[in-house]
Amino acid sequence: MESFSPLGALLGGAMIGLASALLWLGNGRIAGISGIFGQLLPPANAMVWRLVFLGAMVAGGFGAAILIPGLGVGGPGGEPVQLVGNPLWIVVSGLLIGLGTKIGNGCTSGHGVCGLARFSYRSLIAVIVFFVVAIVTVAATGVV
Amino acid sequence: MKNSISLPYLAVAALSGTLFGSGLYISQMIDPLKVLRFLDFGAIPSGGWDPSLAFVIVAAIGVMYIGVRLSKRRNAPLFDFRFHEPVAKQLDAPLVIGAVLFGIGWGMSGICPGPAITLIAFMPENLMMFLGALFVGSFGGTYVQDRLTAKQVTA
Numbered sequence A: 001m002e003s004f005s006p007l008g009a010l011l012g013g014a015m016i017g018l019a020s021a022l023l024w025l026g027n028g029r030i031a032g033i034s035g036i037f038g039q040l041l042p043p044a045n046a047m048v049w050r051l052v053f054l055g056a057m058v059a060g061g062f063g064a065a066i067l068i069p070g071l072g073v074g075g076p077g078g079e080p081v082q083l084v085g086n087p088l089w090i091v092v093s094g095l096l097i098g099l100g101t102k103i104g105n106g107c108t109s110g111h112g113v114c115g116l117a118r119f120s121y122r123s124l125i126a127v128i129v130f131f132v133v134a135i136v137t138v139a140a141t142g143v144v
Numbered sequence B: 001m002k003n004s005i006s007l008p009y010l011a012v013a014a015l016s017g018t019l020f021g022s023g024l025y026i027s028q029m030i031d032p033l034k035v036l037r038f039l040d041f042g043a044i045p046s047g048g049w050d051p052s053l054a055f056v057i058v059a060a061i062g063v064m065y066i067g068v069r070l071s072k073r074r075n076a077p078l079f080d081f082r083f084h085e086p087v088a089k090q091l092d093a094p095l096v097i098g099a100v101l102f103g104i105g106w107g108m109s110g111i112c113p114g115p116a117i118t119l120i121a122f123m124p125e126n127l128m129m130f131l132g133a134l135f136v137g138s139f140g141g142t143y144v145q146d147r148l149t150a151k152q153v154t155a
Helices: A006-027 A033-038 A047-067 A087-103 A108-117 A121-141 B007-026 B032-039 B052-071 B093-109 B113-121 B127-154
Strands: none
Touching: A006 A108, A006 B007, A006 B052, A033 A047, A033 A087, A033 A108, A033 B113, A033 B127, A047 B007, A047 B113, A087 B093, A087 B113, A087 B127, A108 A121, A108 B052, A108 B113, A121 B032, A121 B093, B007 B113, B032 B052, B032 B093, B093 B127, B113 B127
């Protein structure tokens, strides 16, 4: 468990929860990233706040890496981030994630954080299914 | 003024997105390998398993739960007319099929949509290819979703 980082995980997780609570209490929106990303194009009429939110996610990651360098990967003092697998593997993964989160109405943030905190039965089932399937996929493909 | 291009509304979106992105960096969930080390349950016996992701999600749910409790006391959020609750309440096939497809993709690469966006700040090789595929998959999904709904209506 050499890579286990409970403090960063708890603090980062609490920040993600606070971000979700803020968007819910302020704007009444679920902080589900696949949903926000997947509704960027017309006919979505409210793409401005979605672009602002996604841009801020990039800026927030960048800013945090400058302020607290060297936590792990990314930014100055950190290891360079690397994606796993060859380009074809990455493209197939991206297609499946885009398709799956659209059809299933959410990902780790929308179902995992917001849905479970709202005691949504649908989200609970989705979370159990995608975690189990992802664990089986890792075991089957041996990518780690 | 309550509309989605009002200044307070966009300020909330900006603050929330900033916190979200910083949280992903601080928790190191931007690292696909760290996510995969959580999903790799086969490594539990050897001690190579990394439970960090569970800590991230439990902490996030805990804080969001407080937000949900606070929202129950209000009829509407601060800067909009209503809470945009998801419409669907019942279990259905698209939910499960979607979760299966997402699970396969996530297990292949260790990238969920949130980290995929925040990773733009660090530009790892092949990220743009991933985001392109995510975009195509998502909009392809809109088409599949429409077909599934149409089928349910006619059935």
